[in-house]
Amino acid sequence: MAGVIAGNVVTMTQTSKRPEHSRRRYLERMARVVERIEAEPDAAADLETIAAWAGFSPFHFHRQFRALCGMPLQRFVQLSRLHRAAMQLAFRPGTRVIDAALDAGYEAPEAFARAFRARLGQTPSAFRSAPDWSAWEAVSASLQAARSKAMNDVMTTAVEIREFAAVRVAVMEHRGDPAGIGDSIRRFIDWRREFGFSPGKSRTFNVFPTDPRTAVEGGHRVWLCASVPSWFVGDDRVRVEEIPGGRCAVLAVTGPAMDLEEPATLLYRDWLPASGETLRDFPLFCERGRLYPQVSAAEALTELILPLA
Incomplete structure (x- = not known):
């Protein structure tokens, strides 16, 4: 980029373009993060660990993730874990709340219950018995929108x-x-x-x-x-x-x-x-x-x- 001064206004002109494969490599690295968050719901969720999965600096990664996916990293991690737990409770009869909590990376059932209720409007037990599908749909839609932004360019398989x-x-x-x-x-x-x-x-x-x-x-x-x-x-x-x-x-x-x-x-x-x-x-x-x-x-x-x- 080269600066051009016009009066008191500084504009930027493009002097070079990154090749398309550089953009694709960048998106692939971000897609790997999304995949791993979803594949390992009980993995460490701190910023440094997740940024390292993509080989990015933790000083910038939270902004990179939010800019691409449209939501903060920690919200995506939490929604992904709670969505999986909700699916297990709703569609896998016999799933115990404690098992859903542990599978979602929560060691304390009380912390899991608080987070679950904050996002889905019901306790885990109440959701298992009679789910509020409107709240579940809202979580699903938010996750899908974020996932699509990160993965569509690199995960769409040819017809x-x-x-x-x-x-x-x-x-x-x-x-x-x-x-x-x-x-x-x-x-x-x-x-x-x-x-x-x-x-x-x-x-x-x-x-x-x-x-x-x-x-x-x-x-x-x-x-x-x-x-x-x-x-x-x-x-x-x-x-x-x-x-x-x-x-x-x-x-x-x-x-x-x-x-x-x-x-x-x-x-x-x-x-x-x-x-x-x-x-x-x-x-x-x-x-x-x-x-x-x-x-x-x-x-x-x-x-x-x-x-x-």
Whole structure:
């Protein structure tokens, strides 16, 4: 940069440009920090340790992180840990509060309870019994926004075209407010456990017949799906459908992927017009290959699938 004096005003002119790969290396270093925070919820969370993960000076790293991710480092660390704990309490029956606290890096249950209530508006026990999904959604949205800013440029996997084999699924349909899907997920998890179709024994899919941002009030729908064998005929809680086989565009999404609208927009807005492909008459769907919080947020993997003609 070179200074140019004009009256009492000093402006800067660009004399050289950093190559794009330097910017990418910088983002990759920041992405590693986000991944490690999410992969190691019980790791030391002091500024010096986390800055060292990326090879940055602790004198500057808190500002670097906030400038890129839009929130202070320690808030991201705390929200990441509390979000994982909330997921365990809500969706993994039998999880004890003390176990969620320890897994989130809290040695004292009282400190965990205070932090949990401050961010989610309920005690851990109350959330486990009857979650306030609006508070949970707010935490999820904040984390996702910060994570996306740090990782989208370096973590987006290229779209692949694959042949998808048809799969028979049991469907429990969520209808209505998207924010209430957590209760439907809890019922679906209970049903899967009852029939022995838990993840590991049965594949997990979501089908999206509607767009939550444009659906009329009360008209939003999501299929919660588990693959089932030919003998299963459904019951009063689920029906049997087939996700048809055929050519599909597949985008791998890492992280919790609770809200897939951003990668869906990438497929529809960026990839599809440039691809020359035509869509088939079946909704966008996804397969949850590695489920959060059964694995860490950094290890979780969802494949977003767009059916092609």
